[in-house]
Amino acid sequence: AQTVTQSQPEMSVQEAETVTLSCTYDTSESDYYLFWYKQPPSRQMILVIRQEAYKQQNATENRFSVNFQKAAKSFSLKISDSQLGDAAMYFCARGGSQGNLIFGKGTKLSVKP
């Protein structure tokens, strides 16, 4: 089965500190896309960042960056200068062959003031 694994069910970070969320995935394809989505309590999934596997450069969006290790099939998310509004469930997802998303089980991030 083509799966996405998030090994940290819960994480906690102090406001203004940095936290890294882990994700590993399985695929037999050479070209694919990876995503991190944020789901606050309101439940609306919001795209945080995306990475195209053929690009070696790690994607960055403001305080969010990824560490993409293609050979290890690892795709971690780093959140710098954490803010209270970053508290949410974070889902790692891999793009399927038809464009659908295959999600991990999520990591619940808490931010302490």
Next chain:
Amino acid sequence: EAGVAQSPRYKIIEKRQSVAFWCNPISGHATLYWYQQILGQGPKLLIQFQNNGVVDDSQLPKDRFSAERLKGVDSTLKIQPAKLEDSAVYLCASSSPGVQETQYFGPGTRLLVL
């Protein structure tokens, strides 16, 4: 630009009853997805449409679930009859046509089957 709209936001039904969810995608988005998110898990694809046609419904329990996309715009997902294990959040998402375009999600419908 308006986002993906879904209704209702909440629904409580008894097992063996039927229920329907509605989704209106972002204007111009040809691809529409329905995901099921059970508590404590990530969303799982139920069905994917490209315009009017079904691209993937391999994980849709066809004995009880059905979906259609009218004129390539709005979509309806129906469950008949509902089971207890259908309690979940049903998410609709849409994207532009193209290779792995970003999917935009609606607020979801929370279903509780008693």
